[in-house]
Amino acid sequence: MLTTETPLEDLLLTNDVPTDIQRSSAQIFLEKNQSRLSEVDADLTRLRLEREAISAYVQRYEVLLSSARRVLNIPELIGEILHQCIPNTVASGEFQHLPKLYCTDRLDIPLALSHVCSIWRRVALATPKLWAAFTVTAHDRLTVLVNLRLSRSKSHPLSFGIHLGDIRSTIYDSPVVAALSRNKIRWKNVFVNGSTIKDFLSYVSDTYPILETLHLCGTSLLETHIFAPNLTQLEIRGRVLVSDKSSLPNLRELILHDEGLITSLACCLSMCRRYPTLERAVFSISPTATLSSDEDIVLLPTLKDLHLSIISRHDGVLPDASPLLMKIRAPVLNKLNIESKIRATLSIREIILPFLKQSNDSLTALHLEGGYSDMDSLVEFLEHLPHLQELSLSSRHLNSDDLLTHLQKRAVKQTSTVLCAPELVIIGPLRPNPTLALMVDFILSRSSNDACSLREVVMPSQETADDLRSHPGISECITNGLRVLTREFRSPSRFPNDQFLHFDVSVGKR
Numbered sequence: 038m039l040t041t042e043t044p045l046e047d048l049l050l051t052n053d054v055p056t057d058i059q060r061s062s063a064q065i066f067l068e069k070n071q072s073r074l075s076e077v078d079a080d081l082t083r084l085r086l087e088r089e090a091i092s093a094y095v096q097r098y099e100v101l102l103s104s105a106r107r108v109l110n111i112p113e114l115i116g117e118i119l120h121q122c123i124p125n126t127v128a129s130g131e132f133q134h135l136p137k138l139y140c141t142d143r144l145d146i147p148l149a150l151s152h153v154c155s156i157w158r159r160v161a162l163a164t165p166k167l168w169a170a171f172t173v174t175a176h177d178r179l180t181v182l183v184n185l186r187l188s189r190s191k192s193h194p195l196s197f198g199i200h201l202g203d204i205r206s207t208i209y210d211s212p213v214v215a216a217l218s219r220n221k222i223r224w225k226n227v228f229v230n231g232s233t234i235k236d237f238l239s240y241v242s243d244t245y246p247i248l249e250t251l252h253l254c255g256t257s258l259l260e261t262h263i264f265a266p267n268l269t270q271l272e273i274r275g276r277v278l279v280s281d282k283s284s285l286p287n288l289r290e291l292i293l294h295d296e297g298l299i300t301s302l303a304c305c306l307s308m309c310r311r312y313p314t315l316e317r318a319v320f321s322i323s324p325t326a327t328l329s330s331d332e333d334i335v336l337l338p339t340l341k342d343l344h345l346s347i348i349s350r351h352d353g354v355l356p357d358a359s360p361l362l363m364k365i366r367a368p369v370l371n372k373l374n375i376e377s378k379i380r381a382t383l384s385i386r387e388i389i390l391p392f393l394k395q396s397n398d399s400l401t402a403l404h405l406e407g408g409y410s411d412m413d414s415l416v417e418f419l420e421h422l423p424h425l426q427e428l429s430l431s432s433r434h435l436n437s438d439d440l441l442t443h444l445q446k447r448a449v450k451q452t453s454t455v456l457c458a459p460e461l462v463i464i465g466p467l468r469p470n471p472t473l474a475l476m477v478d479f480i481l482s483r484s485s486n487d488a489c490s491l492r493e494v495v496m497p498s499q500e501t502a503d504d505l506r507s508h509p510g511i512s513e514c515i516t517n518g519l520r521v522l523t524r525e526f527r528s529p530s531r532f533p534n535d536q537f538l539h540f541d542v543s544v545g546k547r
Contacts, residue, residue: 109156116164119150119157123167145182147189165193172198173213175231180212187220194225194247201231201255208236221245228252234275238263288312289339292319300324302361303332309365310335320361321346332364340367347407348378359388369399372427377407385409390418401460402427406468410434416443420457427463429495437471441479456482465495466524477510484514493520 045063048055055063100106108114123146147168151161161167169190173179187195199217201208208214217224218241225247229237234255243263250270264284271285272292291308293300300322309318316339324347345361373393377383389405401424405415412435419425420443430440444464446457461483471479476494484490491514496502502523505511511519 112160112163115157115160116167119147119161119164120167122150123147123170148185162189165189165191169193170196170226172228174200175202175208175211175213177212180216183213183216187216190223192223195220195223196226197224198228199230199237201229201233201237208233208240214240218242222247224248226250228254230254285312286314288314290317291315292317294319294321295323305361306332306335306364309337313337313339315340317342317344319344319346321348323348334364334366336366338368340365340370342372342374343367343370344372344374346376346378359383362388362392365392366395368395371399372402372404373400374402374404375407377409383407383409385411385415390414393418393422400425404429406431408433412436413439416440419443420446422458424460425458426460428458428461429464429466431466431468433469435467435469437467437469438475440467441471441475445479445482460489462489462492463495464491464493465522466497468497470497470501473504473508476505477508480511480514480519484517490514491519493522495522495524497524499523 045055045059045066048059108118147161150167151158167189168186171183171186173183195217197217199213201214214237221242222245224245226249229252231237232255234253245263245265246267248265248268250272251265251268252270252272252274254274262283266284266286268285269287270290270292271288272290272294274294291312293305293308300320302322302324305320305322309315310333313336315337318337318340321344343365375389389409393400393403400422403422403425404427406429409415409432412430412432415430416439419428430437444457444461464479480491480494494505496505502521506515506521515521
């Protein structure tokens with residue numbers, strides 16, 4: 038039993054009730070220590086406030102030693118940062134995303150950046166490439182802005198897009214065109230739109246020493262003789278007729294979209310013969326006649342990508358790709374894309390297979406759309422394409438189920454894990470659409486293929502894509518990275534006008 042003299046420390050070790058004397062001692066102890074605790078709390082609050090004040094003071098002066106402040110001593114680095122802030126695809130020669138009617142933007146980004154502070158202004162004015170890419174119309178009211186760009190870009194190569202409009206006099210009277218023509222030796226990436234393209238090019242010059250990409254979109258014939266020794270990409274949309282005297286010795290990519298119904302198969306073959314350095318050729322034409330049988334074979338030793346889109350717009354004329362294909366030899370061809378926009382039936386044995394047999398060792402992508410018959414012969418030929426990676430077929434004569442069944446066959450009889458077209462990673466769209474169950478079986482079979490499994494399955498509609506994604510049989514494949522995408526087929530009766538850039542001639546209105 039504890040007595041009244043038992044120390045409080047010992048009392049804490051028991052369950053005994055404290056005496057009145059012990060309670061009084063405990064009360065005095067608590068009051069004394071609570072007072073001390075309050076003093077400590079006050080000290081902590083004072084120290085915390087003092088720490089925050091010192092920290093803010095330190096941070097204020099740390100700015101003097103920051104990397105961002107040191108950048109101000111490197112104008113070249115600031116200039117590069119400002120350049121990266123400008124979302125401008127024109128500078129790289131990518132014109133496909135230009136607005137339907139373009140002019141210098143109300144918010145001129147280089148001009149805006151140069152008004153942030155005196156340092157940025159000095160850097161902007163000393164960085165010519167900030168000012169060397171722009172889009173403009175031939176309207177007189179833009180002359181000041183264009184001259185400002187040309188002046189501040191100094192000798193840096195120019196990348197620009199210009200909309201000419203439909204008035205012929207603007208070519209010769211426009212101060213904008215005159216200003217650009219005075220800097221023709223600096224043209225690097227150029228997009229021209231309007232019905233006076235021929236006059237524009239001939240008015241400016243016949244020689245463009247550093248021009249690399251030239252995109253022309255309009256309705257006039259292009260007969261201008263130009264010499265561009267460094268031009269690697271030429272795209273023409275409209276009424277296409279290129280002069281035989283144009284000298285483009287390093288042309289790598291040629292894209293022709295003929296809206297004028299004047300480009301013949303012979304013209305396409307002639308351009309292939311003229312530019313043997315081609316690596317990519319795209320012809321979207323509506324030929325009025327077939328090729329002459331006495332045309333010579335054209336060898337394109339570097340051609341890797343060939344896209345032919347044949348559209349029927351002439352009564353009594355049955356255009357197809359076979360005459361052109363039979364006159365071309367492309368030993369390193371990787372990609373073949375053929376679209377036939379006609380309703381007549383064409384035999385694939387006579388058109389596609391002979392060409393494929395010439396380049397089957399290198400072909401990695403085959404896209405075919407049109408009314409081709411004898412599709413079973415193409416399906417069987419797929420086993421002779423060992424490096425095929427992409428496959429898309431559309432024909433009313435195609436049995437898509439037979440195609441998928443054939444692709445599940447063994448490529449080597451001694452093994453069950455290497456299938457036909459063993460490197461195939463992208464398939465579709467296929468039309469007619471195969472049955473869902475067979476598509477699932479095909480996907481699962483490719484997942485066990487030793488060479489590689491599928492990465493993408495492209496379906497012809499959102500509905501079929503949703504049905505495939507929701508099928509429980511391929512959930513694991515999707516988890517492992519398989520993508521199910523959608524791409525609609527174009528109607529065979531439509532000319533692909535959606536690929537063209539259209540312009541409203543009212544300046545300044547989108």
